[in-house]
Amino acid sequence: MIPDQLKTALAEHIAASITPREAAVTVMKELQAHYGWLTDEAVAEAAQLLGISPLQVEELATFYEMIYRRPVGKRVVHVCDSISCWAMGGESLLGQLAARLGIPVGGTDPEGMFTLLPCCCLGxxxxxxxxMVGDNLYGRLTLETALGVLEQERESAKM
Ligand code: FES
Structure with missing residues (x-):
């Protein structure tokens, strides 16, 4: 159950939106930040706040790749697999990161720090x-710089 303070803030945000659906992504992201992922409980709470059905929330959640309907690590690592990144070695980078983290693509490491996912163009x-790690975008990556980023992100997650 979300704290009253968050519930009030989300209700105000929804009230200030032209339609409740316009606020759906913000609501899902805030609930996700609270629970760590968009749990079934969060879907039900989002539906209640937005005045739509849980199924409609589910449909929206599956549309956005930054909304997670399964448990994820403290930091989700999205490696772009669209054309420019693919041409510049993104696929190889994803495979190398998976090997270095010791997890399959789509997996989470045993300590629950990183979940590794491919994603569409990050612009x-x-x-x-x-x-992209969390909300932070990193470009011109090599395996070494990407591993350095993950170490920074690991440290910041501990704070
Ligand atoms: S193709 Fe990777 S950021 Fe656009």
């Missing part, structure tokens, strides 16, 4: 290959 094609 940073000029600086390919690109990955």
């Amino acid at each position: 940073n094609c000029g600086d390919a290959p690109t990955m």
Whole structure:
């Protein structure tokens, strides 16, 4: 169950939106931040707040690749696999990161720190290959710089 303060803030945000659906992504992201992922309980709470059905929330959740309907690590690593990044070695980078983290693509490491996922274009094609960790975007990556980013993100997750 979400705290009253968050519930009030989300209700105000929805009230200020033209339609409740317009606020859906914000509501799902805030609930996800609270629970760590969009749990079934969060879907039900989002539906109640938005005045739509849980199925409609589910449909919206599956549309956005940054909304997670399964448990994920503290940091989700999205490695772009669209054309510019693919051409600049993104696929190889994804495979190498999976090997270094010791998890399959789509998996989460045993300590629950990183979940590794491929993703569509992150809008940073000029600086390919690109990955996003949490809300942070990183480009012109090599395996070494990507591993350095993950170490930074690991440290920041501990704070
Ligand atoms: S193709 Fe990777 S950021 Fe656009």
